[in-house]
Amino acid sequence: MKKIYSGFRQVVNNFSILIYLLSIIISSLVFNNPIIILAVLISLLSVAKFTQKENSKGYLKFTLIIFLTTIIFNLVINQRGNNILIQIPLIKITTESLLNAGILAFSFVNLLLAFYIYDALTNVKVIFDLLSKSLRNIAIVFILTIKFIPKIIEIFENTNYLYKFRSRDAYKKMNLLEIVLNKAIASFMNVSDVLITRGYDRRRSVSRNYANTKTDYILSIGSFTAIIFNLTMVLLKNGKVSFGSASVSFIMNSNIIIISVLNILMITMPILIGVSQYLWWKWYISKTTASNMPTVKSFR
Amino acid sequence: MVHFKNYSFKYANSQKLSLSNVELTIDKGDFLLLIGKTGSGKSTLLKQLKPGLVVGDITEGTLDCQTNDQNISYISQFVDNQMITECARDEFNFILENMGYSVDERHMRIAEVASYFGIIELLDLTEQELSGGQKQLINLAAALIVDPDILLLDEPTSQLDPIAAEKLLQMVHKINSELNVTIIMVEHSLERNTFYANRLAIIESGSILLDEKIDTALRKMYQDEFYKNYLSQINRSFMELEFRDETELPLNNRQFSKLLNRHEHEIQYVNNSRKINESKEVLQLKNLSFRFDFESKKIVDEVNFELNKGISYCLVGPNGVGKSTLIKVISQQLKQQSGKIILNGKIVNNKNTNIYQKLFILPQNPALLFVADTVFGEVEFQLKQNNPEITSQQVDLILRQYDLFELKDTSPYDLSGGQQEFLALIIGLIKNPAILFLDEPTKGLDPNMILKLHDLLKDYLATGGILFANSHDLVFATKFNYVSMMFDGKLSKFKRPVDFFKDKFFYTTEINKASRDSFPDALTWNNLKKL
Numbered sequence: 001m002k003k004i005y006s007g008f009r010q011v012v013n014n015f016s017i018l019i020y021l022l023s024i025i026i027s028s029l030v031f032n033n034p035i036i037i038l039a040v041l042i043s044l045l046s047v048a049k050f051t052q053k054e055n056s057k058g059y060l061k062f063t064l065i066i067f068l069t070t071i072i073f074n075l076v077i078n079q080r081g082n083n084i085l086i087q088i089p090l091i092k093i094t095t096e097s098l099l100n101a102g103i104l105a106f107s108f109v110n111l112l113l114a115f116y117i118y119d120a121l122t123n124v125k126v127i128f129d130l131l132s133k134s135l136r137n138i139a140i141v142f143i144l145t146i147k148f149i150p151k152i153i154e155i156f157e158n159t160n161y162l163y164k165f166r167s168r169d170a171y172k173k174m175n176l177l178e179i180v181l182n183k184a185i186a187s188f189m190n191v192s193d194v195l196i197t198r199g200y201d202r203r204r205s206v207s208r209n210y211a212n213t214k215t216d217y218i219l220s221i222g223s224f225t226a227i228i229f230n231l232t233m234v235l236l237k238n239g240k241v242s243f244g245s246a247s248v249s250f251i252m253n254s255n256i257i258i259i260s261v262l263n264i265l266m267i268t269m270p271i272l273i274g275v276s277q278y279l280w281w282k283w284y285i286s287k288t289t290a291s292n293m294p295t296v297k298s299f300r
Numbered sequence: 301m302v303h304f305k306n307y308s309f310k311y312a313n314s315q316k317l318s319l320s321n322v323e324l325t326i327d328k329g330d331f332l333l334l335i336g337k338t339g340s341g342k343s344t345l346l347k348q349l350k351p352g353l354v355v356g357d358i359t360e361g362t363l364d365c366q367t368n369d370q371n372i373s374y375i376s377q378f379v380d381n382q383m384i385t386e387c388a389r390d391e392f393n394f395i396l397e398n399m400g401y402s403v404d405e406r407h408m409r410i411a412e413v414a415s416y417f418g419i420i421e422l423l424d425l426t427e428q429e430l431s432g433g434q435k436q437l438i439n440l441a442a443a444l445i446v447d448p449d450i451l452l453l454d455e456p457t458s459q460l461d462p463i464a465a466e467k468l469l470q471m472v473h474k475i476n477s478e479l480n481v482t483i484i485m486v487e488h489s490l491e492r493n494t495f496y497a498n499r500l501a502i503i504e505s506g507s508i509l510l511d512e513k514i515d516t517a518l519r520k521m522y523q524d525e526f527y528k529n530y531l532s533q534i535n536r537s538f539m540e541l542e543f544r545d546e547t548e549l550p551l552n553n554r555q556f557s558k559l560l561n562r563h564e565h566e567i568q569y570v571n572n573s574r575k576i577n578e579s580k581e582v583l584q585l586k587n588l589s590f591r592f593d594f595e596s597k598k599i600v601d602e603v604n605f606e607l608n609k610g611i612s613y614c615l616v617g618p619n620g621v622g623k624s625t626l627i628k629v630i631s632q633q634l635k636q637q638s639g640k641i642i643l644n645g646k647i648v649n650n651k652n653t654n655i656y657q658k659l660f661i662l663p664q665n666p667a668l669l670f671v672a673d674t675v676f677g678e679v680e681f682q683l684k685q686n687n688p689e690i691t692s693q694q695v696d697l698i699l700r701q702y703d704l705f706e707l708k709d710t711s712p713y714d715l716s717g718g719q720q721e722f723l724a725l726i727i728g729l730i731k732n733p734a735i736l737f738l739d740e741p742t743k744g745l746d747p748n749m750i751l752k753l754h755d756l757l758k759d760y761l762a763t764g765g766i767l768f769a770n771s772h773d774l775v776f777a778t779k780f781n782y783v784s785m786m787f788d789g790k791l792s793k794f795k796r797p798v799d800f801f802k803d804k805f806f807y808t809t810e811i812n813k814a815s816r817d818s819f820p821d822a823l824t825w826n827n828l829k830k831l
Binding site: 123124125128143147151155158159161162163164165166167168179182183185186187190191193194195196197198199200201202203 | 350352353370373374375376378381382384385386387390391393394395397398399400442443446631633656657659660661663665667668669670671673681682685686711713727731733
């Protein structure tokens with residue numbers, strides 16, 4: 001997987017990746033047909049595995065918790081439908097309520113997975129560059145937030161723990177908010193000083209020219225076309241079900257199959273590109289790599 | 301190049317002058333070492349050349365600087381959180397973009413600076429993957445990438461282990477001698493840095509007290525009871541032994557070793573170590589192991605030792621070997637995967653919260669301990685834990701006892717790094733725990749404050765307390781009863797400082813390196829006396 005991922009990263013630039021990310025976020029947001037949601041889920045899971053970061057376990061655990069909470073919450077508040085599956089006091093689970101809960105839970109999971117992929121494929125600087133072009137003040141807030149939030153969490157955890165060694169009653173609560181904010185301000189000032197020493201106060205508009213490869217065009221055009229296609233389908237009321245109602249059901253027709261297949265292809269494009277790069281390297285480049293002796297001989 | 305003329309400065313939130321009638325001239329290519337006690341105004345003076353970093357008013361005088369702000373780079377003492385972006389390559393690009401460099405210029409600059417600093421392999425590593433020394437090297441490269449005329453360094457080695465600190469200083473020296481960049485470096489101690497600087501200035505209460513060439517400055521400092529403690533161990537020993545040889549200071553180990561051999565018959569070794577009495581065991585670690593992830597290697601690997609009443613223990617070792625993690629595991633901030641911690645015969649676990657009463661932790665960042673708005677509030681809070689009826693007069697008395705009365709209304713967050721460290725230690729001593737854990741306690745402290753710290757800790761030990769510290773400061777480590785070294789998660793056997801240091805080749809004090817032929821047991825300047 002690492003080799004395939006490396007093959008993908010080597011042939012695409014950050015701009016194409018941003019268009020791709022926009023496209024997968026839209027895909028996971030706009031449809032609520034269970035077939036499309038499942039197709040998007042499987043594709044996103046494959047790409048999430050493909051881009052897996054070392055600290056992904058916590059995020060995936062969080063996703064699972066959100067999934068289960070959404071399912072349970074929806075089964076409790078929405079008990080519509082006539083095909084009863086299980087009935088216990090106060091709760092009636094029907095095929096329709098289960099389907100409604102599943103649609104919402106899987107939609108949430110899809111969105112979380114899309115943002116997981118976004119986190120794995122972008123870095124602070126790419127987003128900052130994009131924002132600083134026209135929204136300089138937002139860019140600075142973005143940078144400070146990115147640096148600041150993990151710092152506040154760290155300060156909160158350490159302060160909370162170390163307080164136990166100062167207080168006579170280890171479980172006595174302190175005014176954490178005020179204390180943490182006092183400490184965080186020092187940290188905030190430090191980040192602000194770093195920005196000054198890095199010359200941010202003198203930053204002018206930065207011109208950026210991305211060198212596009214053929215793969216960049218494929219990824220950008222593919223993603224852009226998918227955005228247009230998905231939005232058009234939504235406007236034409238394709239890929240939608242009557243979510244929340246008692247009449248919700250699986251709808252399967254040729255449009256749904258086309259939307260699902262196109263979204264699978266679009267979402268898994270990084271894997272397809274990575275595989276093609278790897279195969280090209282294996283079958284073509286490795287065969288054309290010349291050894292020294294015959295080459296030297298030819299020149300002589 | 302820089303001229304402070306009768307210059308006075310006051311912070312916006314203060315009534316007191318932080319700099320008063322400063323007279324200082326710095327020429328092109330100078331390497332100026334600026335020292336002074338904690339809170340004397342060293343960093344404030346340095347930051348005057350980078351006005352964006354200080355908010356206040358110039359009340360008198362002028363500052364004439366023959367270069368603009370863009371050509372002055374600044375490096376702070378903080379090693380962490382100095383990178384705005386995720387890796388060094390992005391960081392360099394970020395700085396160069398801010399300065400308006402074109403794509404091609406940026407590419408060439410990064411290539412040049414990465415080759416010069418030997419950091420090509422580090423360009424794409426994230427901040428978490430870099431060691432403290434590597435981070436500071438990248439900070440230095442980031443400061444140099446814009447080709448500055450003046451480089452300002454604010455205690456750049458205070459958070460580094462001795463080996464990483466030496467590497468950084470050598471690089472700063474290279475920049476000064478090869479590129480003729482003017483260097484102004486604020487430091488709180490004088491060990492290796494005097495070899496690279498050509499001038500030394502002392503700042504006291506916001507005014508320049510001394511400004512001389514290194515040799516003259518070091519000799520003058522020796523005449524002053526307060527500043528003689530700032531001298532490096534080798535130079536202090538040279539002055540104490542009153543050698544009459546014509547030698548220019550600073551001395552290196554080879555020169556000092558030659559002098560010792562030449563005058564061996566005039567010198568005697570003095571053993572200052574105290575006898576250690578058998579005492580009761582309080583804490584025991586049995587096969588303690590910890591790792592952060594399933595796949596990662598053990599940061600604490602099968603560690604076993606005991607801590608006994610009235611004894612001090614020091615752990616030395618390079619950055620990132622797990623010294624701080626060990627303290628976090630013992631204090632249960634991180635839970636061990638295997639092994640036991642036994643406190644007063646009882647196993648420490650979730651139900652046994654005795655550790656919070658019996659232990660006190662002074663973390664690397666002492667500000668994490670603070671809970672009040674003023675120094676007075678901090679001391680009062682801690683005293684009230686022992687006696688809820690404590691009065692303001694009694695708090696004032698304690699503040700005077702520890703020389704903190706002048707700072708009683710100051711916010712603990714406005715104190716200098718050294719003052720914060722000192723306040724946090726006082727809080728620990730007021731609690732009077734069975735075991736005091738100190739993580740890098742000498743960080744940011746000037747040599748006289750370290751001596752004061754040592755006296756306070758001696759009193760604490762005399763009452764039966766146990767002291768366990770992590771430190772990069774090898775001279776400070778010699779004051780402990782037992783020393784051990786940590787590497788790859790394992791601890792060497794705790795030994796008395798003489799036995800521990802004398803068989804070390806690199807990881808030992810400068811006096812020991814220089815005197816191992818003639819006086820192998822000598823570790824600090826006061827182990828050698830003239831007959």
